Amino acid sequence: MSGHEEAHVAQAFVSNFVAPLGPQLDAFEDEVSQNLGGGLHCVGLSSGSAALHLALRIAGVGPGDEVWVSSMTFAGGIFPVNYLGARPVFFDLDPKSWTVDVNNIAQQLEGAARDNRLPKAIVPTDLYGQSVDLDALEALAAQYGISLIVDSAESLGASYKRGRMAGTGGDAAILSFNGNKIITTSGGGMLVTKHKGWADEARFLATQARDPAPHYEHSTFGYNYRLSNICAAIGLGQMAVLKDRVSRRRAIFERYRAELSRPGITFMPEPDGLRSSRWLTALVIDPDELGVSREDIRLMLLKHEIESRPLWKPMHMQPLYTGTAYYGSGVDERLFAQGLCLPSGSDMSDDQQDEVIGRILQLLDSTN
Structure with a gap:
């Protein structure tokens, strides 16, 4: 702990916002956005895996779709592919960076496009705190019209070229605040995206997909994935020492x-x-x-x-x-x-x- 957490948690208790949602969660999302350079939409969630699950679903991944992923990663960065009935396809690392081999992906995309079997999404991992090659991966995703979701669970605080922060890549990036990460909320994660529509849909799905109505109305299924206000208060204290x-x-x-x-x-x-x-x-x-x-x-x-x-x-x-x-x-x-x-x-x-x-x-x- 940094020594700043108890004050934020005390504020949460005083405000009586203990359940998911509350001023500390809003502040934590804003603090992370500002740390990443601003202008990004951040959605605090129960885990990095939950963030990936939502991002894949919002990207339209469904049963039978291929999702191309870094093979060397934690299981929580793969299992959400299975949750959606999709099929992971695994990719090796570049020995010069120990992150996913972009040339390998480019070569396979060329063949996949020719055979009309492009993946629905690509999920590269920022391994051990090091950013993937964002420029090259974003160019490939744009060229082939594929969603790019960057698993930045291990890299908060790292930076890419020109000072761009890790966690800002693709259509969405995934952060983790698990107890072993560089900062923690005791558990938790975040979806970071440049698309307001993605953030709005993530918040909707993460709160049981409740439609706007005076009663409980559901036109689709959702999840109990929102980060609690108390955990977010811990995160605020942690951000001070990132x-x-x-x-x-x-x-x-x-x-x-x-x-x-x-x-x-x-x-x-x-x-x-x-x-x-x-x-x-x-x-x-x-x-x-x-x-x-x-x-x-x-x-x-x-x-x-x-x-x-x-x-x-x-x-x-x-x-x-x-x-x-x-x-x-x-x-x-x-x-x-x-x-x-x-x-x-x-x-x-x-x-x-x-x-x-x-x-x-x-x-x-x-x-x-």
């Missing part, structure tokens, strides 16, 4: 890189012009060159009650999606096999990071 959180995560990343870079350890790249939030410090281990494997390091840290994690397991490798179409050369598979996320919370102390670095160096010294 820039500090990004700076701290980037400092943690740079210290890891300075202390641990050597043949056999490669950190997630950051293309020119982009500024990642470094939501997590992600690296890959080449066991042949380093002499130890990713699992050697992970299990050693775990023995000392230090949590680290493999990178996301690509969704095309998950049992649920066995046999699902996948386009790529296995960059994401190799990253999963050798990738590790080190502890990198914003409140991590220098002493704690010293311990992580020291124990890894001790392991490396003992094997060389």
Whole structure:
């Protein structure tokens, strides 16, 4: 917590707006919009997955439609495709950015257009706090008339070229405020869009699709997806320290890189012009060159009650999606096999990071 949350929560209690909707939710949506550069419509929701579900439905995705998605992502960024009866098609990463390979998508779109089988939407993921190539993806979406919904759940506070903020891309972008994100509302998410009509429809669907009437009237089905006013109050307190959180995560990343870079350890790249939030410090281990494997390091840290994690397991490798179409050369598979996320919370102390670095160096010294 930042120390600012209790004052906003107290205001919510005084106003008696405890249920979804209220002045704190309005203020939180406006604060996020202003942080992203202004002029955008923000809709606070119960989760990032809820935001993606609504965005896909508003984009017209339905049973049998294809949705092209980054394979290396969290399951919550894919499951809404299934909710709508649509079919995910998975895409590999660009090794220069660790975000979706735009050239791969462009090549497949060319063939899909020729065969009259274009996807209904494309959902690329801002992986580990780094923006996808918005210019290229937006150009492709416009060229082929496809909805672009950017999964920016991990990248609030990051920026794209020319200072454009992550979370501003496509027809809509998805934010997450889950407890492990750079700021949190304890749970929650947001749909961000340049289309007022999309925002209006999202609010309607997120409040059980109640038609304007003195009684409960429904011409379609909706969801109980609105973010509570109390959670939004927490979010207001968190927004006050977003820039500090990004700076701290980037400092943690740079210290890891300075202390641990050597043949056999490669950190997630950051293309020119982009500024990642470094939501997590992600690296890959080449066991042949380093002499130890990713699992050697992970299990050693775990023995000392230090949590680290493999990178996301690509969704095309998950049992649920066995046999699902996948386009790529296995960059994401190799990253999963050798990738590790080190502890990198914003409140991590220098002493704690010293311990992580020291124990890894001790392991490396003992094997060389």
